[in-house]
Amino acid sequence: MDSREKGPWTPGDHHLKMYEPTDVNFKRLQTCAVLNTDASFITFENDVLARQARGDASETALIKFFESVDPIEKMRKECPRVAIVPFNSANKYMVSVNRTKESKGATHRIFMKGAAERVLPRCAFYNGPRGEVPLDDAARAEIEEMILTLAAKGERVLIFASMPYTSIIETTGDLINDAGEPTFPLEGLTFAGLISLVDPPRPTVQHALNECKSAGIQVYMVTGDHPATAVAICQSLGYRLTPCEVLKRAPGQDINTTFCIVHGINDIPQFTEADWDFVFECKQAVFARTMPEQKQAIVHHLNKRGAVVAMTGDGVNDASALKVAHVGIAMGSGSAVARDAAQVVLLNDDFVAIVDGIREGRLIFENLKKCVAYILCHFIPEFGPFLISVVAGLPLALQTLVLLFIDCGTELFPAVMLAYEEPEDSIMKIRHELQISTL
Template sequence: MVQTSWCFTYHIFILWFFLGRGIGVVVLTGDRTNMGRIADLVANLPRVETPIAREIKNFIDIITWFALAMGVIFFALSLFMGYGWLEAVIFLIGIIVANVPEGLLVTVTACLTLTAKRMAARNCLVKHLEAVETLGSTSTICSDKTGTLTENRMTVTHLWFDGKIYAADVSFKGRLTVDDVQPLPTYMALMRVAALCNRAEFKAGWDKEENILKSQCTGDAGEQALLKYSEIALGSIQKWRQRCIKVTEIPFNSSNKYQISIHMDTESKNQKHMLLMKGAPERILELCTTIYAEGVEQTLTAAWRDKFQRTYDALGGQGERLLGFCDYTLPTDKFPPDFNFETDPPNFPLKNLRFLGLISLSDPPRATVPDAVSKCRTAGIRVVMVTGDHPVTAVAIARICGIIGKESALANDFIVRDVSTKETKSRLLRVNPCLADSICVEGSHLFHMSSDELEFIITHYTEIVFARTSPQQKLIIVESFQKMGEIVAATGDGVNDAPALRKADIGVAMGITGSDVSKEAADMILLDDNFASIVCGVEEGRIIFDNLKKSIAYTLTSNIPEILPFLLFVIIGIPLALSTVTILCIDLGTDLMPAIALAYERAESDIMRRQPRDPYKDRLVNKR
């Protein structure tokens, strides 16, 4: 049904689309749009109170009731002892003024302002300043891998086809030094998929004579690496893309774990269509029934699958990210040149495809990450990796980063994996935690786990990696840690990460690769996408709490000598040494500056060697 008003058009509010391309027509802007109205409503919603705000409110409530109680008691006592109304009121005001910490507001402001400056210098943008103190209480950090723990600077390192592993050896000038693979038909078919089933492009003005590996591109980091390598291998990707016109595509998403594009070869006799696919190797392999090897299409036997698994373990064990590639030539009698392809649901085959091979990408961990993870361990903070990568790759990177100790036993090594997903999950849960310190939980296992089983893993394993997870499962992971009483910081960069970022005690979005939705949901944005910045935030959060405790302790200590002259005057008649005006002068003239100065205190030497603060027990003001 066609709507006559755009207000009732189903697609006018683009909340149902997260991937792909399109052309839009602007009909309204700003707050007049549907998105603008919702943003305005969200902006007017009351914000959740942070722990530091609750602590300060709790302290103010205590000191207010104490000051009022003391004032009323001595007001009544003054009248009882025969003092006039005027003198009794002066005593009341003096007692209340002596108890009020006039410098608290300025001290808190100074603490938060100084923290904002220090965090900004460390490439960390704090949206809600009070949330930094919550970061100081963090006991668990659920971190992404790509771009956060690693540099998100990918390069092609190995290729596997024809049953052999080839090193992608590229010289400084950007030309292959190993030329013997170029004439191989499987290699050319593999490169064709890498070049065409790829949304990355060289930026305008690119000079072909310059170093290809250093050229500027648009698109995902992994696709950029494939684009550059394909340009080296094929000579000119643009010619291939002009010859093989893209007809339709299904972008990669976390559910399917593959990307599809269909191209029409304009130079072929019948202008045939080719289906090209890349994605998670195990996902691609299960859609294939044949394999292209040494120029011959063969049945994908158990022997080939065994070679595939051994290659995956070998390359993935080095921390390399692997992608699988396959293709399928669509028959011209069913798919003529003018065929209308649909993607939802697909009206073309997605099974019985031809497997081509694997390409591995290297994304080195950031140099600062191992030290940052070590500091987290010392500070009593558990770092958990939550990634969409294959378990083998995830565990390898986790060991390099220090999330899993190099000598730590992995629970997964104690089970046989050639069984169903449910049985693998059951065997994993039956492993004695005394035999292993670490565990890798796959998204497929997590799907079949109950909340009690997940809590068992969280409780009994100190080193945890979640692999092949979806954004929805990240939310479940965050909630499970919170149920165990943990204060959780979570990182994310995608639209689908927003629920987990909002649910976490501290949501941390990526400034470079992060989507606008994730940045809006987060409390903090890492401008350099660097995990080490989170550790800096933890330290700053602990400094804030320490300095506020020092300032409040100083303020309360100075209240005693201010109250004492009033007590002695009322009880035993000693002449009043401090008037109300004098107390105000002392508080604003001498007490204020030292209280503010305490906000400039540097971190204690053991601040990152303490266990995380328990927000329910370790209060800003306690009985001491």
């Protein structure tokens, strides 16, 4: 945003301008965003940002922003929803049909929001200074350039569009067929605008990732976001490697310094075993725009190569991958489906908690080894005289009751103390070779 300029941005401008809340095009974007969201407030403090909301995190950010302009519930009551196509990871868009007071005889309006590559191709117009204007190639290219610019900053970009729809049907069953597909058109939309959301990693994540690296744990980013957004987030976490296309490996390329980007929708369906080998041997790999079946495929191919896989996720689209991983880790604020599919639920939704759990597990493992070593060490001087006495036919040097008193009186407490040893500084620098076996 450029605070020096005010007014609506349209293709042809050289930079973004800050919207005036009273601008007609801003109002159209506001209407698209408010009516095509399911999030709602459950507390009503005067400070909008302090309010708690029920719903998706992205939608919560939208309603908090627009509530500061106009009450969202008032807009929703004036334009009630009559049909909805929920967001899913396959379509990557959400559609809402609402009754509105349209001009030119239209009784309803179709609102769509979602990923740029799914919504923008359906747009045929945009709102210019003098009304709707055909969305030509030049305007479309400028919008796409703006999307890439925002995504390259690590921001998640949502596209909003709408169109009038004349219908006398008032029941959801007539607008959505039995397969859950809309019976109304989704082409020829009017581009209303785009909104970018900032969801930066927590400050503690970079240190946690460094600990994983030193401990021999390979971390892969698997996201549904745009590849440019994924790369920007990686760079914010300290990965300064030059990205390359995974299927265009250069001759003589050093695989140990390669940072490869995998486009889930475009690349993974074409992958061969050699491609999977290349990706997993890279120093760092990012999987962007992934579908649920592709997340499951990533976990499957890691399992196939003998890796012990922990998968994190919070949505319905993560459930299948959480199920096939050795350890499925769901976020406490995530969907019930994800929590049911996982073996571990993080109540604080913090990646650092996973690293803390690994450290605690390694501490238990190391202390257990110390206890076993200690018990074996004191067992030898006790068992030695007993064995010599039996072999030589001599009277027992140590009677059974004496051995019991020695063990309980002198060995028990030191062994227990070893179990409570504090972790050593190098505990997260030891590379453990884990083996999965059936007991």
